[in-house]
Amino acid sequence: MDGKSGGSNLPRITEKFEYDAAIGGNCRLDNEITTFQHCHRRMEEIKALTSAIANPSSTKLVFQKLPKHMRRRAMSHNPNRLPRKYRLAHRAQMSKSGAPAKTKRPSRKYRRKPANLLLEYQKRKRSNIWLETHIWHAKRFHMTTKWGYKLAESSCDKTFRSSYRATIKHCLIQDISHVGNIEIRGPLDILRNGFERMRGRGTSMELGICAKAYIGGQREGSIELFSIDSYPYGALGRFQFIWKRPSENDTQQTLWLFAHPSVYQQLVDELCKLFDLEVQDDVSSKSKKHQNVATTVELHEMKNHLNRFRLTGPLSHAILTAAFKPKVAPASDEHSWFSDYLGNEQNSFVHETHSNHWNKLEHIKSTAELPPGMILALNIEDPRINRPKKRTKAVPSIESLVQSVDEEACCTIPDFNGDSVIWDLNQRERIQNEKVSTHEICVQRNKNILVPGERCAFENKLQAVPVLLIQRPGSKNPKRLGYGGGYDVIIPPGYGISTWMCLIMWGAKPGALRETETISREALEDEFLPDTETAVINSNLTENELRKKYFRRPPNKRQNYLKHSIASPFKCPWPQLIQEWCTYSTNSKFYVLRDKNKLREIEQFLGGRSKTLTNIDENCLIPVSLAMNDRGNANKFSIICLPKKQDLRHNRTNRKQFINKPVLTEPLAIDQNETKRKLLRFHHLTTLKRLRRQRIRVKRKNQEYSEQKVIIAPPRTANLINSQYDRMCELWLPSAPKTIRQQCSREVFGYLTQCQFMFHEAKVAGIGYVTVNGIRKLSKSTGNQVLVRDSNSLNYRLATLACRCH
Structure with missing residues (x-):
């Protein structure tokens, strides 16, 4: 509308103009276009495009002509990245320059194919032996290499406290087939x-x-x-x-x-x-x-010939009752090892007796009601057909809480309770060879099953599996009576993972090597006594690992054990400790006292009920347990020291005033090797620089007479660096300490081998070993109160000492 029209509503006819940026100026556009003329003009363009497509003359490749949103970087060497209709032309173009070399390793999808996986597993088994449950554990546990095996060490989840609850109230299962x-x-x-x-x-x-x-x-x-x-x-x-x-x-x-x-x-x-x-x-x-x-x-x-699972906890029997169902005698037309076994009248009677005995024990509440160490052989159904659909916690039935237990079945063991075909190697091999694969079971189940979830006739024809059940009584300590009890199950080869999965689905909680150490510590038992060859080997391996970890840190981040008066922070030097405490013998040989009568005598001596210790060799170590009186923590390799009377008086004063300070703090000692380390480091660096300057001079001299470029010679100082490393390690941590007994302000007469917060004690406690003369000197002055100091601390804490005689 024109502003000068005076408000008139009549339309004003104006010309349409458009500015052409390429040409400039005004351009008049037609108000209409003829369809015939437009098609005639476009016909030549369509012919040119059709000819270009039919007879390409450009140098672009097929994958380069695609729209940008469809292009991929891998199209140049992988035809499968292109749309299907362009792949043939692309292969024809790429064949002119030759097939590309395969430099990339096969994809993970290819490597994870079942056939390729088996080959990969066989290759990896050459260095370390795998258990039958290895793959199941490798997906859920941290694995470690020990004793020539690849074993599960600890769960990837936080299961330390829950595993202890399983041993107390439920059931913990461990694969100990490496035994x-x-x-x-x-x-x-x-x-x-x-x-x-x-x-x-x-x-x-x-x-x-x-x-x-x-x-x-x-x-x-x-x-x-x-x-x-x-x-x-x-x-x-x-x-x-x-x-x-x-x-x-x-x-x-x-x-x-x-x-x-x-x-x-x-x-x-x-x-x-x-x-x-x-x-x-x-x-x-x-x-x-x-x-x-x-x-x-x-x-x-017979190493690696059998599977052995360990079930610990009061619900072990309920889980085995739910998982292990005795096999019913097969039909006469079936042919298997079980039918041949039952062909003998005596074997048939033994199988029936075992099954009846197991059914009579169905209503017991715990394995503690059974005779200690009882062995029971069973021929059970295939564990794969007794697995629940989802994980279920097996508990004693309501009938077991109401009905009385058959006391005769619980207290007696039949003479032939351990008779089983699992003792025969040929039978074990036959059972393994005649095992039906899980794939075949699934295929037959899909064909024959009528009602989902119900058992089909094919499953009843699966062969029986012989197993041995061994009752474990647990700890004999009065405070922990029965702790750690349960069952050990021996299973023939080939049925390890099947049985493991069945027990897991019935509510058993899986554990590993860490749980074995925890159970032994809570039961106040040591898995490897210090005088055994196994303990010596494991001690040396642990020391080497901890020393390497210690020296990987920079010097300003290392704890100076010389200033803390710790002679051996990564190992318990038992021979030197025994030698320094012996009054008449210079022999460094020692042993752990195992005589129950003598251990009870030492227990009475520490309790004040006896005044003398007689007929006990000074070369022996006494197994003891410690419990912290108040605050404070201790770990492995912590020292056990003799307190003085003034330490006890100082502790009583602090407790009356509600002061939680440590009993004693070790004063910092003088590091006499500090100056030696600095001088040695200075001379070492000076030597390396001097050797480098010599190599540079030789290089420059050779360059003057050579037309080609001369490279500096390699240092070849590996031996020099290794010897320097060994000397520095010796100055930081001497391998042969001058003294163990007098290493700090209080006399050392023992070491802790395991120590942590114990759930049974509800406090920090541990187990260790002390010398005989140290106990004699302790009882004369302070009774059973000792000082404990961790190797990473300067604080001494009071603890109560007791002899482990159970």
């Missing part, structure tokens, strides 16, 4: 006389390995074994064993010994030396065979 098995066969008299030499005659220890309580194959036993005729020195460790019940006319007895992998080979060597065994070629068996033709004693190494 090796040794089978020994021979006449009973020869075996008894031989093992007496390894046990120590005339000692007041537990029952021997050939005692009547174990020889019938009804119970599992535990015994400490030593090198031949070397008791009390040369301890090998503690071993579990079970006997196979002999037949009526059998003169040979069969014994299974279960040994920790760290001491397995050492035990085999001692047994071969004891019974004069020689290695024989055994082609039919996968295990090594040692034999003595004269005495008819045989030894078979």
Whole structure:
């Protein structure tokens, strides 16, 4: 509208103008266009485009002609990145320049294919042995390499407290299949006389390995074994064993010994030396065979032949009752090892007796109601068909809370309770070979199942699985009576992961090596006693790891143990400690006191009920337990010191005034090696610079007479640097301390081997070992009160000392 129209509503006809930036000026546009003329003009353009598409003459490739939003960087070497209709032309273009070289490794999707995974697993198993449950653990646990195995160390979740609750109120399961098995066969008299030499005659220890309580194959036993005729020195460790019940006319007895992998080979060597065994070629068996033709004693190494799971807690029996269902006798037309086994009338009677005995024990509330070490053999259904749909917590039924328990079944053990085909190697191999795969079970279940969730006829035809159930009584300490009790389950090879998954789904909480150490600490037991070869090897490995970790830190971030008066922060120097406390002997050999009578005598001496200690060797270490009286913390390698009377008076004064200060603070000592380290470092750096200047001079001299570029020679100072590193480590932490007993302001007479907050005590407590003369001196002055100091602290705290005699 024109502003000068005076408000008129008549439209004003104006010309349409458009500015052309390329040409400039005004341009008049037509108000209409003829369709025929427009198509005629566009026809030539359409012909040109069609000709260009049909006869391409440009140098662009197919993937370069795509719109920008469809282009990918990988299209140049991967045709599958292009749309399907362009792939053939792209391959034709790329073939002219030759096929591209495959420099990239196969994708993860390719590597994760089942066939490729199996090849990868077989390759990785060469260096370290895998258990059957390895893959399940590797997805959920931190794995570690120990004793030639790849084992689970701790859960990826925070399960420290929950694992303890499982051992107290529920059930904790651990795979201890790395514990090796040794089978020994021979006449009973020869075996008894031989093992007496390894046990120590005339000692007041537990029952021997050939005692009547174990020889019938009804119970599992535990015994400490030593090198031949070397008791009390040369301890090998503690071993579990079970006997196979002999037949009526059998003169040979069969014994299974279960040994920790760290001491397995050492035990085999001692047994071969004891019974004069020689290695024989055994082609039919996968295990090594040692034999003595004269005495008819045989030894078979059955390492990695069996699966062994450990269930700890009061609900262990409820979980096994839900998971293990005795196999019903198959139909007459079926052919399996179980049908052949039941073809014998005696075997059929044994199977029926085992099943009835297991059903009578269904309503017990805890494994503590069973005879200690009881062995029960079962032929159960395949664990894969007794697995719940979702994870369920198996608990004792309501009937078990109302009905009375069959006392006769709980207190008696049938004579043939341990009879099982799992003792036979050929039967174990047959069971493993005839096992139906899980894939086949799923396929048959989809074909034959009528009602979802119900059992089909095919599942009833699966072969039986023989297992051995071994009751574990737990701790014998009156304060922790029965703690750590449960079951050990021995399973044939091939059924490890199947049984493991079944027990997990019924509510068992998985644990690892960390839980084994926690259970032993809460039970006031040491897994490896200091005088065993296993403890020495593990101690040296731990010391090397901690020293390397310590020296990886810069000097200003390291704790100066010389100023803190700590002689051995990463190891317990037992030989030097014993030698400094002995009054008449200069021998550094020592052993741990295991005699129960003498340990009870020491317990009475510490409690004030006895005034003297007699007939106790000074070269022995006394196992003790400590509990912190008040505040304070301690860890592994903490020192146990003798307090003075003034320390106790100072502590009483602080407690009356409600002061939570430490009893004593160690004054900082003078580091006499500090100046030596600085001078050594200065001379070392000076030497390295001098050697570099020499190499530079040689390089420049050679460059003057050479037309090509001369490179400076390599330093070749590795030996010099290593020797410097060793000297500096020795000045920081001397490998041979001058004294252990007088290393600080209070006399040291022991070390802690394990210490942490204990749930049983509801305070910081631990276990350790002390010297005999140290206990004598302690009892004369302060009774059973000792000072404890961590290696990373200067503060001394009071603790109560007690002897571990259970």
